[in-house]
Amino acid sequence: MRRILSIFKRDILSSFRDYIILYMIIAPILLTIGFRFFIPSAQSAGLQFAVDAKLDTEIVNEFKKYGDVELYGTVDEIKTRVENIDDIAGITKNENGEFVLILQGNEAHDTKEIPKMIIREIISNEDLNVEFKVNSLGLEESPVATIGTISLILIAILIGGIIIGFNIIEEKEANTLKALNVTPMTKFEYIIGKSITGLILPIIHVFLILWILGITEVDNTMVLIMTLASSLVGIVVGFVVGIISSNQITGIANMKIIFLILSLTIIGAILLPQSKHFLLYWAPPYWIFTGFKGILLNTATWGNLINYIGWIIGLTFIIYIILRGKIKKGLA
Amino acid sequence: MLNRYFALLKKDIITGVRNYYFVVVIAVAIIFALIVNFLVPEDTSIKPAIFYHVEYQGDMRENIDEIIMESEREHPNVNRVNSREEIIENMKKKDNSIGMFVTESNGKPVIEFITQGYENKKVINTLVLSMKNSINESLGRKIDVKTNILNKDVEMERIPFNKSILPIFLLTEPTMLGFVLILALVFMEKDEGTIRAYMVSPGRIQEYLASKITLMIILGLISTIVCTGIVVGFNANYLALFGLVIVGSIFSSALGLIIASFFDNLSQSFIWVAAINILFALPMVSYLLPSFAPTYIKILPTYPLLFAIREAVFPTGNVEIIYSTILTFIVLSIMTFIVSVFSYKITAARD
Amino acid sequence: MLKVKNLYHSYTKDDNYAVKGISFEIKKGEIFGFLGPNGAGKSTTQKILTGLLPLQKGEASIAGIDVKKPTEKLFNLIGVSFEHPNIYSKLTGYENLEFYKKLFSVPTEDPKVLLKMVGLEDAVNKKAGDYSKGMKQRLVFARSLINNPQLWFLDEPISGLDPTTASNIKDIIKKKKDEGTTIFLTTHNMHIADELCDRVAFINEGKIEVIDSPRNLKLKYGEQLVKVEYKENNKLKRERLSLINDKDRDKLNKLVNEGKIETIHSQEATLEEIFIKVTGRGLK
Numbered sequence: 028m029r030r031i032l033s034i035f036k037r038d039i040l041s042s043f044r045d046y047i048i049l050y051m052i053i054a055p056i057l058l059t060i061g062f063r064f065f066i067p068s069a070q071s072a073g074l075q076f077a078v079d080a081k082l083d084t085e086i087v088n089e090f091k092k093y094g095d096v097e098l099y100g101t102v103d104e105i106k107t108r109v110e111n112i113d114d115i116a117g118i119t120k121n122e123n124g125e126f127v128l129i130l131q132g133n134e135a136h137d138t139k140e141i142p143k144m145i146i147r148e149i150i151s152n153e154d155l156n157v158e159f160k161v162n163s164l165g166l167e168e169s170p171v172a173t174i175g176t177i178s179l180i181l182i183a184i185l186i187g188g189i190i191i192g193f194n195i196i197e198e199k200e201a202n203t204l205k206a207l208n209v210t211p212m213t214k215f216e217y218i219i220g221k222s223i224t225g226l227i228l229p230i231i232h233v234f235l236i237l238w239i240l241g242i243t244e245v246d247n248t249m250v251l252i253m254t255l256a257s258s259l260v261g262i263v264v265g266f267v268v269g270i271i272s273s274n275q276i277t278g279i280a281n282m283k284i285i286f287l288i289l290s291l292t293i294i295g296a297i298l299l300p301q302s303k304h305f306l307l308y309w310a311p312p313y314w315i316f317t318g319f320k321g322i323l324l325n326t327a328t329w330g331n332l333i334n335y336i337g338w339i340i341g342l343t344f345i346i347y348i349i350l351r352g353k354i355k356k357g358l359a
Numbered sequence: 360m361l362n363r364y365f366a367l368l369k370k371d372i373i374t375g376v377r378n379y380y381f382v383v384v385i386a387v388a389i390i391f392a393l394i395v396n397f398l399v400p401e402d403t404s405i406k407p408a409i410f411y412h413v414e415y416q417g418d419m420r421e422n423i424d425e426i427i428m429e430s431e432r433e434h435p436n437v438n439r440v441n442s443r444e445e446i447i448e449n450m451k452k453k454d455n456s457i458g459m460f461v462t463e464s465n466g467k468p469v470i471e472f473i474t475q476g477y478e479n480k481k482v483i484n485t486l487v488l489s490m491k492n493s494i495n496e497s498l499g500r501k502i503d504v505k506t507n508i509l510n511k512d513v514e515m516e517r518i519p520f521n522k523s524i525l526p527i528f529l530l531t532e533p534t535m536l537g538f539v540l541i542l543a544l545v546f547m548e549k550d551e552g553t554i555r556a557y558m559v560s561p562g563r564i565q566e567y568l569a570s571k572i573t574l575m576i577i578l579g580l581i582s583t584i585v586c587t588g589i590v591v592g593f594n595a596n597y598l599a600l601f602g603l604v605i606v607g608s609i610f611s612s613a614l615g616l617i618i619a620s621f622f623d624n625l626s627q628s629f630i631w632v633a634a635i636n637i638l639f640a641l642p643m644v645s646y647l648l649p650s651f652a653p654t655y656i657k658i659l660p661t662y663p664l665l666f667a668i669r670e671a672v673f674p675t676g677n678v679e680i681i682y683s684t685i686l687t688f689i690v691l692s693i694m695t696f697i698v699s700v701f702s703y704k705i706t707a708a709r710d
Numbered sequence: 711m712l713k714v715k716n717l718y719h720s721y722t723k724d725d726n727y728a729v730k731g732i733s734f735e736i737k738k739g740e741i742f743g744f745l746g747p748n749g750a751g752k753s754t755t756q757k758i759l760t761g762l763l764p765l766q767k768g769e770a771s772i773a774g775i776d777v778k779k780p781t782e783k784l785f786n787l788i789g790v791s792f793e794h795p796n797i798y799s800k801l802t803g804y805e806n807l808e809f810y811k812k813l814f815s816v817p818t819e820d821p822k823v824l825l826k827m828v829g830l831e832d833a834v835n836k837k838a839g840d841y842s843k844g845m846k847q848r849l850v851f852a853r854s855l856i857n858n859p860q861l862w863f864l865d866e867p868i869s870g871l872d873p874t875t876a877s878n879i880k881d882i883i884k885k886k887k888d889e890g891t892t893i894f895l896t897t898h899n900m901h902i903a904d905e906l907c908d909r910v911a912f913i914n915e916g917k918i919e920v921i922d923s924p925r926n927l928k929l930k931y932g933e934q935l936v937k938v939e940y941k942e943n944n945k946l947k948r949e950r951l952s953l954i955n956d957k958d959r960d961k962l963n964k965l966v967n968e969g970k971i972e973t974i975h976s977q978e979a980t981l982e983e984i985f986i987k988v989t990g991r992g993l994k
Contacts, residue, residue: 050630058637068653073481075650092484094650106509112666112680113645113652121505128506133675135649141485143504144492153500157419158464159487160471164447169477170455193625200550275550275625279543280383287387291394298399306398324454366812370801377800377837552796556853559760559863560813561785 030211034220038194055183055232059239062179066172074141077108077129079119089149090118093141105129114138118146126150168242168323174297176240177319181293181312183232184254187225188261188268189282194221195269196278218266218354225262230254242323249322249332256336257315259343267346270354292316311346314338363562367570371544375574380540381581384532388582391528392589399521408436408456410446415461415468422497423461423468429493446473457486510677518673525590526669527643530661533582533604534668535639537575537612539632544571545619546628564703568616568696575612579604591672599681600671606688607664611639613695620702660691711861711892712736712759717768719754728754730916731768736861741883741893743907743924745900745985751916752896753793753865759894760790760863772861786816789859793866793896795846799839803830803849806838807856814857824852827882829875844871851879855886862886865896880906900981910981914989924981931987932979936962940970950977 074094078087079102090096097115099105105117109131116138117129126146130139168176233254237245264285272278292310296317299306307313318335321327327335347354375381409430413423431437436456440446446458450473458473472486495501548554557567583604587595614635622628642662645652646669656662667684670677712735719729729751736742746752757763759770761780770777775784797806807821825834828848833841838849851867867883868876883906887893897903903910904924911921920927934953939946951958965971979987 054630054633057634069644069651073479073485073650075652093481093488094485109509112663113657114649125505128504130506130508132508132510133677137485138650141489143506144488146504147492147495147502148488151495151500151502153495155491155494156467157491157494158467158469159490160469161474161483161487162471163474163476163478164450166454166476168454169475172477173454189629197624274378274547276378276380276543276547279539279625280379283383283387283539287390291391295398300400303398303400326451362815363813366809370798370805370809373805374798374800548798551799552792552794553798555762556790556792556796556810556850557813558762559785559788559790560810560857561782561815562813563782 030216031220031223034217035223038190038221038224052228052231054186055179056235056239058182059179059236062175063240066169066175069171074138075113075115076142077105077115077117079105082118082120086149090142090145093145102129116142118142166324172240173320173323176236176242176323177316178293179236180233180254180257180319181289181315183236184229184257184261184315185264185289186232186261187228187258188263188265191221191225191262191265192268192272192282193275193278195266196272196275199269200274221266222262225265226255226258229258229261245322245325249327249329252336253315253318253322253332256339257318260311260315260339263343263346266354267350270350288312308338309342311339311342314342360566364566364570367562367566368573371570371574372577374544374547375578380578384536384578384582385585387532388585389589391532392586395521395525395528395590399524401519401521402435406434406436408438408453409434409459410438410440410449410456411459411461412440412442412446413461415463417463417466417468419468419494422494425497426490426493450475522590522673525587526665526672527646528586529583529600529604529668529672530607530643530665531640532586533579534607534664535611535636535661536579536582537572537608538615538636540578541571541575541612541615542619542625542628542632544574545616546622546624549623564700568613568699568703571616572609572612572696576605576608579608587672595672596670596674596681599678600668602685603664603667603671603681603688606685606692609692610660610688610695613692613699616699617695617702620699620706660687663687711738711740711773712742712894713769713771714755714759715769717755717758717765717770719751719758719763719766723766728916729758732913732916732918734911734918734921736892736894738892739887739890740908741887741895741906743903743910744894744896744913745898745903745910745981746913747898750913752898752913755913756863756865756894756896760788761785782815786814786857787860788863789854789857789861790863791851791854791865791867793869795843795850797838797846797849797853799837801838802835803838803841804834806849807853810853811856816857818856819858821856824855825849828852829878844875847871848875848879851882860892862891862893863896864893866899867895867897868902869897869899900985904981912985912988919988927981927984928978931984935977937975937977938962938965938971939973940965941972942970946972
C-alpha cells in the first residue's frame with residue numbers, strides 16, 4: 028500500500044510540476060462552461076431570413092415567429108447576404124407587390140420551403156377548418172445537450188487514462204521504469220498506483236460537469252457507479268497506449284487510432300437505428316454512452332445499469348486478458 | 360538551401376515511416392471510408408423521428424393520410440403506433456422525436472403535436488405551419504411563390520448522408536492532422552536534443568520547419584486520396600481538394616509548431632492542443648445544421664474551409680468559395696509560418 | 711581564430727550573470743582547454759559561441775565573423791561535439807551522418823570513413839536508438855567532424871568512455887590538431903586537459919581566473935617536489951622534499967650521496983591541485 032501511494036504521489040508531483048494536473052482538472056471544467064454557453068444558441072437555432080427592411084412590420088414579425096430575421100435596406104444587400112456560406116433565405120417584394128424569395132440554390136430543403144409556407148400563410152385568406160394543439164412531455168434536456176454532456180463525461184474519463192499513458196511513456200523514456208523494476212515493488216502495485224489518478228479525477232469531474240450544466244435530477248449513486256466502471260476503460264486505454272508506445276510520437280499515433288474507434292462508436296450510437304446497434308456491442312465506449320444516456324434521461328433502471336456495467340467490465344477484462352502478456356512485458 | 364530542405368525532408372519521412380505514421384494515416388483513412396460506405400445507412404437522418412396515431416375518421420381523413428404517406432416517403436423515420444399512450448411511450452425512449460395525434464372535436468380534425476419540451480417556439484411554429492401548408496395543398500389551395508435563384512448552376516444534388524460526412528473527415532483528419540503530429544515530431548527531437556545539433560549546423564529554422572510541414576502535407580494528401588477515392592471515386596474535384604488540403608495543412612501544422620515552441624512535451628501542451636482542436640471542430644455543427652451559423656463559428660477559419668472542401672468533394676459549380684478559401688488560407692499560412700519561425704528563433708535553443 | 715571580449719550572459723536577463731566578462735583568444739591550430747567545475751559558465755560560453763544562446767553583451771568572433779549575427783558561413787566553419795548524445799534515434803548511424811552531411815555547403819567527409827574512424831563500422835546500419843551510450847557518444851563525436859571544421863568544439867569528449875576508446879578518441883583529436891584544426895575543449899577532466907591542451911583557461915563562477923599553458927601553470931603554481939623512498943636502519947621511509955627549500959635540498963643531496971635511495975619520483979603539482987589553489991575550490 029505504501030508503495031502504491033508513493034507511485035501515486037510521484038505521478039501527482041510530476042504532473043504538478045508541469046501544471047498538467049492543473050490542466051487536467053481545469054480542462055473538462057472549462058469545456059463544460061464553454062458548452063453551457065453553446066447550448067442555448069444551438070437550441071434556439073432555427074431558420075434564418077434576410078428580409079427587406081421596406082416590408083411591413085407585421086410581415087417581419089410573422090417571419091420572426093419561425094426564425095431569426097436580419098433586415099437589409101436593398102435587394103443587393105440581401106443578395107450578398109444570401110450568397111454567404113450559411114443557409115439563409117432572402118425575402119422581398121417586386122414592383123408588382125408580389126413576394127419574391129431569393130435563394131442561392133444550394134440551401135437545405137427547409138430553408139427553401141419554409142419561407143414559401145410563411146408567405147402563403149401571410150397572403151392566404153382562406154380559413155382552415157382544423158384545430159391545432161401543442162403539448163409537451165416536459166423534457167428540458169435537448170438531444171444536443173444530452174450528447175454533449177455525455178461527450179464531456181467521456182472526455183473527463185479519458186483524460187485520466189491519457190495522463191496515465193503518457194506518464195508511462197515518460198518513465199520509459201527517462202528509464203525510471205527500470206529503476207522501479209529493481210525495487211521490491213510488484214507490477215501489480217505499479218499498475219494500481221498508476222490507476223488511482225484515473226479513478227479519482229473522473230469522479231470529481233463528472234459531478235462537477237453535471238453541476239455546472241445544472242443537471243440535478245439524476246440518480247447520484249447510479250452516476251457514481253457508472254463513472255467508476257467507465258474509468259476502468261480509461262485506465263486500460265491509458266495502459267495500453269503507454270505500453271505499446273515506445274515514445275511520445277508513437278503514443279500519439281496509437282492514441283489516434285483509439286480515439287477514432289471511440290468517436291466512431293459514439294457517432295454510431297447516435298446515428299445508427301436501434302436495430303443496428305448490435306454492431307457496436309463490442310466497444311466499451313458504446314456501453315458507457317448508453318449507460319450515461321439512460322441515467323441522464325432518467326430511463327435507466329438498476330437492471331439496465333447492471334447489464335451495461337457487466338458489458339463494460341467484461342469487455343475490459345477480455346481486453347486485459349488479451350494484452351496481459353504485453354502489459355507485463357511492456358513494463359519490464 | 361534546397362539541398363538542406365530535401366535532406367531534412369528525407370530524414371523526416373524516414374522518421375515518419377519508422378514511427379508508423381504512414382501506416383496509421385492510411386489505416387485510419389481506410390477504416391473511415393469503409394465505415395462510411397458499408398456501415399452508415401444512406402438515409403441516416405439527424406431529423407427527429409415522428410410517432411403518430413390518427414383517430415379522426417371525418418371528411419379530411421383522406422387528406423391527412425395522404426400527407427402522412429407523402430412524408431413517410433421523404434422521411435425515413437415516420438412510425439405509426441396504436442394510441443396516444445403509445446406515442447408518448449415511444450417518445451420517452453427516443454429523445455430526438457416528436458408525436459402527432461389526430462382526433463375529432465365538433466366535427467373538425469384536431470391535430471395535437473406532442474413535443475419533448477426542449478424544442479424552441481420557432482421550431483414548434485414551423486411544425487404547425489408546415490402541417491397547415493400540407494393540408495392546404497392537399498385541398499388544392501396551392502399558391503406559387505416567385506423564387507429568384509441567384510446561382511442557377513449551383514444545383515445541389517442530394518448527397519446521401521453517409522457520404523456527406525466525408526468533408527468532416529477531410530477537415531479533421533488530413534487537414535488538421537499536422538496540428539498534433541507535428542507537435543509529437545518536434546517534441547521527439549527536443550527530447551533527443553537533435554534540434555540543438557541542427558542549430559549548430561548551417562541549416563536554418565525556416566528549412567527545418569518547412570520540411571516538417573511538408574511531411575504533414577504528404578501525409579494529408581495520402582489520407583485524402585485514400586478516403587476520398589474509396590468514398591466518391593473520381594467524382595470529386597481533386598485538384599481543388601488537394602489545394603485546400605495543402606493550404607489547410609500548412610496552416611494547421613504551422614499552428615502546431617507555434618504551440619510546440621512553447622512546451623517541452625505533449626503532456627504540457629495537451630490543454631492547448633485539445634482546446635484548439637475543439638474550437639476548430641465547431642464548424643461541423645454548422646455543417647450538419649446549415650442554418651445554424653452564429654458569428655463565433657463563422658469567424659473560425661475552418662468554417663469556410665469545411666464548406667470549400669464540401670464543394671471540392673461534391674462539386675456544384677460554386678468554384679468561388681474554393682478560390683477565396685485557398686486565398687484566405689495562403690495568407691493565414693504565411694502569417695502562421697512567419698510567427699512559428701520567430702517563436703522558434705526565440706525558444707528553440709533554450710534548454 | 712576565436713576572439714572573445716568582455717562576454718556577459720544572464721539567463722534571467724538581469725544582473726545575475728552566469729558569465730561575467732570573459733575575454734580570451736585562441737590562435738589557429740591551438741587546442742584550448744576550458745576548465746572548470748559544473749556550473750562555472752563553461753557550457754554557457756560554449757553555447758554563446760556556437761549560436762545556441764544569443765550574445766547579450768560583449769564581443770565574440772570566429773575567423774572574423776561576428777557571433778552576434780551568426781551566418782551560414784560561420785556554421786560551415788565550426789563542428790560541435792555535444793556532451794550528451796543527441797542523435798536521431800530512428801535513423802541508423804549512417805543515416806544520421808548522411809543527413810547531417812547534407813546540411814553543409816563545404817566539402818564534407820565520407821560518413822563511412824568517419825564511422826570507421828570511431829570504431830562504429832559494425833553498427834553502420836543499426837538504428838542509433840539501439841546504440842549503447844558509448845556508441846552514441848562516438849557517433850556525436852564523428853558527426854562533429856563531418857564538415858572538416860576549422861574550429862572544433864568538444865564538450866567532455868571522453869567522459870564515460872572505456873580506456874581503449876578514450877585513447878582512440880584522444881589520438882583523433884591530436885591528429886586533427888596536427889592537420890591544423892583549432893580546438894575548443896570544454897572539460898572538467900584535468901588529465902585530458904593536461905595531456906592535450908596547448909593552453910588552458912580556468913573558469914570559476916563565470917570568470918576566467920587564469921589562462922596559460924599547463925606547463926607554465928605547473929611551474930608557476932606547483933611547488934617542485936621530489937618523493938623519495940629510502941632505507942634507514944632497515945626501515946623503509948618515505949619523504950617529500952622540496953627542490954626550492956635549502957634544508958630539503960641538503961637532505962636530498964645527502965640521501966643521494968649515501969646511496970640509500972630506493973625510489974625517487976619528481977612530484978609535479980597536478981592541474982587539479984593548481985585549480986584548487988587558484989580558485990579555492992575543487993573541480994567536481
